[in-house]
Amino acid sequence: MDLKIQMLGTGSAFAKVFNNNNALLTVDGLTLLVDCGITAPKALYELGYSFNDLDAILLTHIHADHIGGLEELAFQMKYIFGRKPILFLADTLVETLWEHSLKGGLQQDETETLHDFFDVRPLSVGQPHDLLPGLHVELIATRHIPNKANYSLLFNDFFFYSGDTVFDSDLLNSLVNDRDVRVIFHDCQLHPPGVVHACLSQLLTLPKAIQERVFLMHYGDDQPDFVGRTGPMKFVEQHRIYDVDQLTFAGQFGMIE
Numbered sequence: 412m413d414l415k416i417q418m419l420g421t422g423s424a425f426a427k428v429f430n431n432n433n434a435l436l437t438v439d440g441l442t443l444l445v446d447c448g449i450t451a452p453k454a455l456y457e458l459g460y461s462f463n464d465l466d467a468i469l470l471t472h473i474h475a476d477h478i479g480g481l482e483e484l485a486f487q488m489k490y491i492f493g494r495k496p497i498l499f500l501a502d503t504l505v506e507t508l509w510e511h512s513l514k515g516g517l518q519q520d521e522t523e524t525l526h527d528f529f530d531v532r533p534l535s536v537g538q539p540h541d542l543l544p545g546l547h548v549e550l551i552a553t554r555h556i557p558n559k560a561n562y563s564l565l566f567n568d569f570f571f572y573s574g575d576t577v578f579d580s581d582l583l584n585s586l587v588n589d590r591d592v593r594v595i596f597h598d599c600q601l602h603p604p605g606v607v608h609a610c611l612s613q614l615l616t617l618p619k620a621i622q623e624r625v626f627l628m629h630y631g632d633d634q635p636d637f638v639g640r641t642g643p644m645k646f647v648e649q650h651r652i653y654d655v656d657q658l659t660f661a662g663q664f665g666m667i668e
């Protein structure tokens with residue numbers, strides 16, 4: 412089992428230099444897209460992928476930088492590639508995704524639903540679900556916008572990937588100390604206050620042993636000004652392919668490209 416991650420983008424919702432914070436996870440030749448924001452269709456194209464190369468899609472929550480590219484994906488899969496892509500998402504998000512986002516653009520007669528465009532796989536929270544051979548996920552409800560469901564992702568019991576979330580020191584301590592999580596990709600707002608995201612100054616209060624496992628993503632366009640100001644934490648680089656198994660808490664990147 413060889414799990415790799417490549418970020419289509421590492422930017423915040425308002426970033427323009429960086430693309431939306433969406434990821435490709437590959438395991439043994441199969442590819443999962445984690446979130447499909449506004450910039451995802453062009454980002455995939457620029458990396459040489461078509462939507463048809465994706466084996467499944469997994470969503471964290473309903474914000475445009477995480478789902479804004481789904482209409483194009485759905486139309487291309489239906490009218491160009493003629494198949495329904497597998498769509499994993501929390502069971503609590505299924506109705507909202509259709510009724511409050513995709514229906515307006517996708518529905519052409521009133522009988523059509525999300526299931527006409529996707530092979531929908533609702534996931535229950537707090538238990539493992541197989542995504543691809545060699546890849547499973549547990550959804551962890553995390554706080555982002557009040558009254559808006561949002562999920563972070565625990566892959567293969569050791570790799571935590573935050574959906575957008577406020578700083579939650581107890582959760583991060585528990586993941587590392589109780590569940591032996593070794594790699595944490597975390598959204599990071601560079602400037603305080605961290606009202607709907609974790610901000611850098613909050614993440615810098617974590618114990619060093621946790622910071623050594625943290626890789627920062629979902630950052631603003633002035634990220635270069637913060638290089639060298641993140642303690643033991645590292646920035647995830649957009650488009651770079653990382654071998655997740657080799658990302659150790661000693662801060663060694665398993666870079667293969």
Ligand SMILES: Nc1ccn([C@@H]2O[C@@H]3COP(=O)(O)O[C@H]3[C@H]2O)c(=O)n1
Nearest residue numbers: 423424425474475476556575606607
């Ligand atoms: N209550 C809110 C709601 C939204 N926002 C900003 O809008 C962005 C939507 O995408 P995001 O990546 O969740 O980041 C949110 C905030 O920048 C915000 O700052 N406060």
Ligand SMILES: [Zn+2]
Nearest residue numbers: 424474476575
């Ligand atoms: Zn976001």
Ligand SMILES: [Zn+2]
Nearest residue numbers: 472474555575
């Ligand atoms: Zn969000």
